[in-house]
Amino acid sequence: MKPAAAERPPPPRRAWQWDLARQSERPEWLEAQLPRYADWGYNELYLHLEDAVVYPSLPGVARRGAYSHRRLARLVEAAGRYGISVVPIVNLLGHTQYLIQSPAWRDLNELRAPDGSPLPRGQLCPLHPRTLELAEKLLHDTAPFCTAGVVHVGLDESYALGRHPLSRAEIAEVGLAAHFARYAGRLRDLAHGLGLRLGLWADMLALLPEAVAMLPPDVVAYDWYYYPFRRKPRVEAYNFAEYDLAPSLRARGITYWGCPMNGAFRHEPLPIFRERLANISAWWRRCGQTGAAGMLITSWEPQRLAVELAMTVDAAAAGLWLDGEFDPARLLEAGCLRMFGANGRAAARRLERADELPFSGTVRWRINDRWDTALTDEPLEPWRREARVFRDLSPKTGLPPPVASSLRFRAYLAERDLFVRTAGRGMWRLRRAQARGDKGEFNSIVSRLTRAAAAFAGALGRGRAAARAMWLRTRDRRAIGPNEKTVAEDAARLAAWRAWLRRCSFRAARVRSASPLGGAWQFVFTVKNPAPALQKVAVEQQDSSGRWRELWGLFLIEFRVRGARPRARLTYRLSAPVEWHGPSAKPPRLRVVVRGLGRVALSDALLTDGVVRLAANSEEADSVAIGHEAPRSGFPDFDWERNRGAWEPNLTGP
Numbered sequence: 001m002k003p004a005a006a007e008r009p010p011p012p013r014r015a016w017q018w019d020l021a022r023q024s025e026r027p028e029w030l031e032a033q034l035p036r037y038a039d040w041g042y043n044e045l046y047l048h049l050e051d052a053v054v055y056p057s058l059p060g061v062a063r064r065g066a067y068s069h070r071r072l073a074r075l076v077e078a079a080g081r082y083g084i085s086v087v088p089i090v091n092l093l094g095h096t097q098y099l100i101q102s103p104a105w106r107d108l109n110e111l112r113a114p115d116g117s118p119l120p121r122g123q124l125c126p127l128h129p130r131t132l133e134l135a136e137k138l139l140h141d142t143a144p145f146c147t148a149g150v151v152h153v154g155l156d157e158s159y160a161l162g163r164h165p166l167s168r169a170e171i172a173e174v175g176l177a178a179h180f181a182r183y184a185g186r187l188r189d190l191a192h193g194l195g196l197r198l199g200l201w202a203d204m205l206a207l208l209p210e211a212v213a214m215l216p217p218d219v220v221a222y223d224w225y226y227y228p229f230r231r232k233p234r235v236e237a238y239n240f241a242e243y244d245l246a247p248s249l250r251a252r253g254i255t256y257w258g259c260p261m262n263g264a265f266r267h268e269p270l271p272i273f274r275e276r277l278a279n280i281s282a283w284w285r286r287c288g289q290t291g292a293a294g295m296l297i298t299s300w301e302p303q304r305l306a307v308e309l310a311m312t313v314d315a316a317a318a319g320l321w322l323d324g325e326f327d328p329a330r331l332l333e334a335g336c337l338r339m340f341g342a343n344g345r346a347a348a349r350r351l352e353r354a355d356e357l358p359f360s361g362t363v364r365w366r367i368n369d370r371w372d373t374a375l376t377d378e379p380l381e382p383w384r385r386e387a388r389v390f391r392d393l394s395p396k397t398g399l400p401p402p403v404a405s406s407l408r409f410r411a412y413l414a415e416r417d418l419f420v421r422t423a424g425r426g427m428w429r430l431r432r433a434q435a436r437g438d439k440g441e442f443n444s445i446v447s448r449l450t451r452a453a454a455a456f457a458g459a460l461g462r463g464r465a466a467a468r469a470m471w472l473r474t475r476d477r478r479a480i481g482p483n484e485k486t487v488a489e490d491a492a493r494l495a496a497w498r499a500w501l502r503r504c505s506f507r508a509a510r511v512r513s514a515s516p517l518g519g520a521w522q523f524v525f526t527v528k529n530p531a532p533a534l535q536k537v538a539v540e541q542q543d544s545s546g547r548w549r550e551l552w553g554l555f556l557i558e559f560r561v562r563g564a565r566p567r568a569r570l571t572y573r574l575s576a577p578v579e580w581h582g583p584s585a586k587p588p589r590l591r592v593v594v595r596g597l598g599r600v601a602l603s604d605a606l607l608t609d610g611v612v613r614l615a616a617n618s619e620e621a622d623s624v625a626i627g628h629e630a631p632r633s634g635f636p637d638f639d640w641e642r643n644r645g646a647w648e649p650n651l652t653g654p
Contacts, residue, residue, distance in 0.1 A: 012287040013294030014042045014321065016262070016314050017089075020067070021050035021098070023303045023481070025474045027071055031078045033311065038082040040318035040338065044148055045079050046296060047072075048089040051098040057137035060102045065476060069141065076145045087199065088145045091154035092135050092187060093161075096124045105134055110164045123158055126183035127166040136190050143194045150220055151191050155184065156201035159638035176635055180204060181214035188216045201259075206235050206243045207635050217253035221245065222296060224259035227564035228278035233286075237597055237638075239533045239630040240566050246290040258283040259296045262317070263310035265559035266301060267365040269409050269470075269483065271313055272358045273351050275561050277328035280317045285326075303482050306402035306470040309351075312339045340400040347403045350393050357386050359413055361558045363572050367417060368486050371493050373552055374417070375424035375518040376573045377606070383418040390414040405469035409483060412463030416490060419456045423449055423497065424517040428610025434508045435611045446505050453498050460494065463487045512582075512609065519577020523590050525649075526604040528623060529556050529570040532563045533598030533630035536640055539576040542589035552576040556600070583612060583653070591648040592626075595640050599627035605649035616649040 016037060018030065037045070053072050054062040067075075076086045091098075100109045100122060108131055111122035124131055135153075142151055161180065162171050171179045184200060191198040198216075202223040205212055223245055225233030234240040249256045260280040264271045280297060287295045297317055299310050316335025319325040323334065329352065336344035336351070359365075367374045390411035394404065426449045433442040467483035475481065493516045500515045514520045527537055538553025556572070557563070563570055580588045590607070594600050603623035605616040626645030630636075 011321070012258075012284075012292050013044050014318075015044035015046055015087075015257075015294055015296040016042055017046040017048060017296060017298045019048045019299045019302055020052040021048050022301050023475060023479070024052055024065060024067060025307060026476065027067065027075055029474045030075055034079055034082045034084060036338075037314070038084060040315060041321055042314070042318070043084055044087065044294065044296075045084050046087045046089055046152065046298070047075075047145065048300075049142075050091060050095070055138060055141040057141050058099075058102075058134075060104060061099060063098075065479070073144060076147060080147055085148035086145055087148045087150045087152050088142045089152040089154060089199075090138050090142050091156075092124060092138065093126065093153070093155045093183070094123045094158035095154055095156070097121060099124065099134065099138075105130075108134060110160050110167065112164065123160050125164040125167060126161075126179065126186075127164065127170060132186060132190065135187060139187075139190050139194060139196075143196060146194075146196050149195070150197045150199045151194075152199035152220075152222070153187050153191075154201060155180075156203050156224075158204060161204075161635075175210070177208040177210035178214055180208055181211040184211075184219065185214075185216050188219055192218075197255075202245055202249075203235075205245055205249075207237065209245070209248065212245070212248045212252055212254070215252065215254060220255040220257065220293070221249050222257045222259050224261075224298065225283075226261040226265075226279055227561050228275060229282050234564065236532075236564070237534055237630065237636045238632055239531050239598065240564055241632060246292075250291075255293045256290060257294045257296055258287045258290075258292050259298050261300060262297045262313035263299045263302050264305050265360065267304060267368055268358065268360055268559070269304050269413065270351070270354055270358070270406055271305070271309060272355050272360060272560065273313065273316075273332050274328040274355050276313050277316055277331045278561070280313070281320060281326045281328065281331070284317075284320045306406045307474050308339065308400075308402040309406060312336060315339045340403070343398070343400050346398060347400050350399065350403065350407060353389070353393055354407065354410060357389055357414075358560065359410065360560050361563070362555045363574070366554055367420060368489075370552070371420050371424075371497075371516050372514070372518050372577045373575055374420050375427075375522055376421075376524050376575045377608075378573050380418070380421060380425065383414075383421055387411075387414040387418045402470070402473055405466050405473075408466035409463060409470060412459055412466060412487070415456070415459045416463070419452065419459070420517060423452060426452075427511070427515055427517055428608075430504065431511050431610040434511050439508075442508060443505075446501060450498070450501055453494060453501065456494060457491075460487060460491050463490070514577060519579070521578040521580045521582075521588075521607055521609050522575055523551075523578045524573065524575045524604075524606045524608070525592060525602055526623075527556065527572045527574055527592075528601040528603070529563075529572075529598075530568060530601070531566060531598060531630065532556070532558065532568050532570065534596045534636075534638075535598040535600055535627065536595040537574065537600060538593050538595065539574075540591050540593055540646075541578060542591075548591070551578065553595075555596070578607065580607075582609070587614060587651055589648065590651070591646045593643040593646045594627035595642060595644055596638075597628075597636055598630040599625055599645070601625045602647045605651065607651050612653070614651040614653055617652050 051063040109118035109122040110125040111119040188198040199220040202221040232242040260283040315338040316331040333348040336348040394407035394411040464487045471481035496516045539551045540548040601623035607614040
């Protein structure tokens with residue numbers, strides 16, 4: 001028998017989040033969006049703050065250009081006029097660098113040097129004698145913004161939990177779960193004293209499920225997972241094993257929310273729209289199935305986006321409750337029409353096409369920091385195709401401005417990726433011509449590379465203009481956004497590359513030296529990641545004293561649905577520049593190490609300068625697995641410095 005209408009749980013509240021901690025949108029722009037969100041059926045707004053606002057009781061915490069306390073209060077009041085209540089998010093465990101960077105509060109850091117002094121980076125120690133003093137001041141200053149009756153204190157991704165001597169002592173007595181729950185209880189008491197409920201992210205509860213039964217029953221738990229799922233969300237650290245907190249939270253009387261995400265990860269200039277909408281749809285279903293109090297569509301690190309595109313995902317998600325639609329493509333089209341009107345349909349088609357070639361994942365993003373780790377022996381045709389696609393997707397007219405500028409910047413990234421890889425391979429060809437003594441071919445290659453560099457200089461201008469246009473639509477004109485900074489760093493690398501080419505044209509032997517596009521020697525190898533978790537891979541070289549030093553490393557995180565499953569087919573060809581004097585010297589000792597959680601398989605190691613090739617011997621032709629299986633339960637050892645496996649290939653000549 002179906003329950004009577006009066007017995008049915010109320011529909012979930014519909015909330016969205018603005019991440020103001022990474023950059024500050026202009027407050028008048030934020031206020032102008034409130035009636036649109038109200039029209040789309042949203043009734044709660046979460047403000048992720050950190051140092052984005054001045055806290056009267058905490059001088060020195062707010063960053064330069066932060067909102068005044070009064071200005072943020074006006075935004076909260078404006079939300080109330082449209083029936084939208086507000087929940088501020090003020091991190092009080094993990095993600096508290098904004099607090100401990102202040103000299104007045106640095107000693108609260110959980111992480112200590114060998115002499116007992118606080119390290120420059122870390123998170124709050126729950127048991128430091130002044131932690132509750134700090135929390136009380138922060139919550140007092142935040143309370144006027146809590147028009148929904150809740151203050152959210154984060155507590156997520158607190159992976160350094162238990163490192164402080166005070167923490168270790170309590171954990172030895174009561175256990176890690178109780179240590180965490182006790183701190184949450186103390187914060188709950190502070191919030192209760194202000195007439196507020198305490199909210200916290202639920203990821204630490206997935207890692208410490210015993211803590212649920214020790215939490216105060218009137219807290220609010222926000223369960224988050226940012227990839228599509230069929231039945232239950234998953235835990236990345238457990239090799240994406242399913243988990244379900246809803247029954248234990250319900251049994252404890254703790255209010256449950258589901259939390260998808262609307263935007264991009266880290267360096268992405270565009271959300272992967274279909275994946276974001278599939279994630280939101282999965283959570284909307286789950287919220288209905290579990291009787292969740294609400295669904296919060298979070299937004300994180302939007303500083304590399306035209307923020308209207310994250311807002312477009314919010315507009316698209318509204319189709320779930322306005323239209324009963326679940327198909328990501330139809331949701332996106334409807335969302336673009338809500339956001340952009342008549343041009344919305346054309347925008348949706350272009351954005352769907354861009355989804356097919358996302359600029360996503362740590363392996364892809366390495367080029368933003370260094371060009372000399374992109375040089376491999378892989379085919380160039382996929383990069384040529386991507387550049388062609390984004391040239392076609394970024395027309396000068398006919399698209400809404402935030403879509404057009406975002407696609408133009410994405411086209412710049414595609415052009416840059418092709419240029420860097422093509423020019424790096426050209427450097428190898430240049431060395432081969434020099435080794436043969438073919439002056440004609442050498443000079444011809446130098447000329448081609450010089451012309452290509454001059455052509456890319458024009459692309460830099462287009463990339464800078466697109467990045468600036470994305471930033472200026474909603475943000476402070478006096479500030480420089482991270483996309484513009486990336487283009488500026490690319491310009492500096494291009495100038496260094498052109499200078500290197502000029503030096504080589506005057507003295508051909510200089511072609512053997514390292515350049516911005518590759519080392520004098522390059523170590524190239526293949527990594528397979530069939531069971532994603534939180535693996536980090538690094539290349540180390542042994543120095544003359546016998547010590548191993550890291551040349552370069554990165555996490556193997558896809559930030560895509562293809563990497564968010566227990567079994568995957570993820571293969572990468574990675575590369576690192578190496579110092580070596582060449583075959584006249586003893587071959588360098590190089591090794592690949594894995595850190596963090598999970599195993600990887602390594603193969604096809606190669607050390608080359610473009611002329612000479614030293615490869616792993618035939619006994620190492622097959623892949624070598626290193627590392628440890630990701631845990632299936634318990635609090636993982638989040639140590640990114642300790643090697644959990646190493647492979648030192650025996651490199652020999654042809």
